[in-house]
Amino acid sequence: MPSASFEVHQRLDCKGLNCPLPVLKTKKALDGMAPGQVLEMTATDPGSKPDMEAFSRRTGHELVQATEQNGVFTFYIRKAAAK
């Protein structure tokens, strides 16, 4: 577990799921959160790393931190302000 300097508001377990489910579930979870809140998403799909980076660039939700440990990827995504 990385030392996080931010508060995690919600957790989402996408371990074992394949493309496109981690991205779809992340989007759905963020839809139910308030701007500025942070979502922790865990996945085992190796494609989720580049995909979450692309998701962040495209949507504006900030990828605060991305780590990998023993094949488990952990992403911290901060919900963007409403457009």
Next chain:
Amino acid sequence: MATVDKELNALIEARVNELLEQRLDALIRERMTALEKKQVKAKRMAIAVVSRGTIDAAYSALILATTAVALEMEVGVYFSFFGLNILKKGNQDNLKVVPLGNPAMPVAMPNIVSVLPGMTALATMMMKRTIQQKKIATVPELLEAAIESGVKLWPCQMAMEMFDLKRDDLIDGLPTPVGAATFLEFAGDADITLFI
């Protein structure tokens, strides 16, 4: 008198300049905001699923469609000819993968073998088992996610006539069947267009 005129003129000029500057500032701000708004307009993707109504065609279209929506794009998918097969009610579990003439099957199968009765069913069964074992989203799940997230899944009216399909023969949650013009109007403003 002349001095008063001169002073008055100077005052008027100063005031006009001030007003002009204010008006210009406001106009520029307005134009910039309009431009910025234009730039953040959502990307749009249009997919025509026409040539096949197979498992692989369904996956290609639905994975890209649902992911595009997650990336805040606007998505419309047009199902015509064999592609319409994917939208038939209760048919999602009957979609096939066709090994005949397909040199990329994971288990190599010569055409002389894949032409035999039952080979399509066998290949389909193997692919479905893989999908289940690897926890890959199923076609009904992806269809549901697409409908729920606002992807337009247009059935082609002409193909419905051709295959003698009524609105009730297709899954629920679809927009009204349309013709080529409706899809093309949408696709005309698309940033991404795909043909499957």
